[in-house]
Amino acid sequence: MAMAGRLPGQLLLRRENLGKASFLELFFDLAFIFALTRLSRALLDDPSLNGGFQALLMLAALWWVWFVTAWSADWFDPRAPLVVALLLWVMFGGLLMAAAVPTVFDGHAMVFAVAYVAIHLGRAAILIPGLRGHPLQLRSLRVAIWFAISGVLWVVGAAVAPAREVLWALALVMEYVLAWLRWPFPWLGRSTWPELRVNGTHLSERYQQIFIIALGELILIAGITYSGSGLDRDSTVAFALAFVTAVALARLYLVPAGGRLGGRIEAEGPPGSRLTLLAGYLHLVMIAGVLGTSVAMEMTIDDPGEDNTGQLAVGVIGPSLFLTARILLAAMVDGSRPWARLVGVPAIIVGGLATVGLPQLVASAVVAGVLLLIVLFDAMPRLWRFIRQARESHPADQRLAG
Template identity: 50%
Template sequence: MSSRPDALLRRRGEPLRASFLELFFDLAFVLALQELSLVLLADVSVAGAARTALLLLPLWWVWVVTAWFTDWFDRANRWVQALLVGAALGMLLMSVALPEATGGRAGLFAGAYVAIHVGRTVVTAVALRGHPLRRRTLRILAWFGTTGILWLVGAGWPAARVPVWVAALVLDYTAPRMGWRTPGLGRARPGELRLRGGHLTERFQQVFIIALGELIITAGVAYSATGLAAAQSVAFLLAFATAVLIGLLYVTPAGRNLGTAFDERDPSRFGTVTAYLHLVLIAGVVATSVATDLVITHPTERGTGAVVALTVAGPALFLAGRVALSAVIFRRLSWPQLLGLPTLLLTALAGTALPLLGSAAATVVVLLVVALLDRRLASTELESRPGR
């Protein structure tokens, strides 16, 4: 390990584009999303949705903290690269454990999660000996060390597993909002948590595209397993349209302004809030992916209340996250997206009287209208700005 702590830190003028190993790490997240979809598909119920959410939260937190890590440290450093490869392996092991993560593979799931966070912070704490930023790493190590105990206790104590893991997640997600406040080390200053808007914006866009890719792959696999009948073909086209509309709604216009907002706001608050909101967006895409499989497989059947709710819940979750993202970037609400939420709710209420194909078609119509109105609103505001 380099004897110079500065060799580990991000270099001035380092390119904002994601590195090869960051994209390699994202490949592990592809498997995670696929396995999560299968977990929910196996149990389309409130309990199944809650279990899927419980498993998505630690997976997403590994991705987020890894994105922050690569923003703080030099991605060309061999130790940083080794830690990225280790994080990818850990994510793969968590993904492999997902089908039985709350059962027989709980030890593998929790152990990999703890190993990623604790191992990474131990290595960086040792490498930063004598550097002022070592205090930031020690704070993070203290928090992940504490929650790591809870994760391992939950893995070894089945009766208390879910509540203990929920407690650990609350602490993990709360820590950055508190500046990783630690007894004896205090709270991190905003400058210690500075994030580069250009880099983080690209990383969020990349992981969102991965989620959309999982949706499209699910639709393709489900469609290829059918007889390619007319109803199934229409369902597949609706799934593709849903993916396109969700992608357009994500990137226009808030997605283009996320980097600027990062650079202008308090990084310890804005960086954490955007991570929370992207969790909602990703959860919406995962739910949409599962609903897509069900609609393509059984397009002409009437769905149960849970299946119809899932068909609408995915896009609704996405829209809810998208409304909130616009609010934190522009400090105002997007009325087309806001109106889309109750409209989707009405679609869900009417959906039990329709075949699944009808519910999917109604959802696509709502997303299309929201996308068109949102785009029109963005164009009107751009034209009304001074100097145009």
């Protein structure tokens, strides 16, 4: 890998065990679990279009904290004191943001915004001195300058409620676009792709871990809701559907290209940083889809017989977002376009529309059924290939059977 070596401040680029996440990185992910539970609560309280947009803004901000930190941590030895301080700083800031989520638009916007800005500027304050004399110091400086500029939008948005959503959305769009443009700044230029290169195996594993955490939030919230539901028959069926849905989403994420992302990033070389970034954007969409599905499942378990437009909306939009992003990721990784998934997105939408006016339990059953069918049709080519290979490897058995 490029730029290996020991840096000032004992920061070591490229760990010995490149494919494994450190204990501290996994510990850092705990903040994201808390954030997802708070986001699902906020969306549950207001499943309207405006509530969904607000939840998406907060999720995009929290995801950007996780993604930029995961990208930064990929370069350094997690045992180095500065990196330990960095991850703990970001984790604490993330917990503050998550704690403010349910009331961000009711009085605690400044806590959320200041914590977000402090995370990014604090990361720069830790890394820039530690990178003294190394070319990567300039990369961190560019990123810090742009986060300071976007930070103004975050703080002003927190102070001016009528313009909050607009200013925060503008800040997020700016940050996501600047990352794709490699953080250009006058007189400082822009980062090169080799400067942004990551270890594909490690970051791919981090994506899988954070997606599993999102699914874990779905199961956790479903279990908590079911535990308080009285454990009646309809709630039990709804809980079973939530479990089946989580299993289907996990299967659809991991197969066929879930484990190939790292290899593709490595094969691309420095340009693989583009793929890493696109994968980060698509994982945001997939996690948003899982979050919406989680809220729909919670509504169903809580009151299976109710006709709820909000439940139907998030219950259809959530899986559709996940499938769409997953299809795009598979197309980028290995060029595949699984027909079952392509048909599955409109099938979920049509199936959802067909359940308008019916109990929530019916809507959840339709979505779970479509997901299971996609998994089944997805697996059929592999199943037939396995059967054909088994027959070819046992010709004597075939003659006896004849």
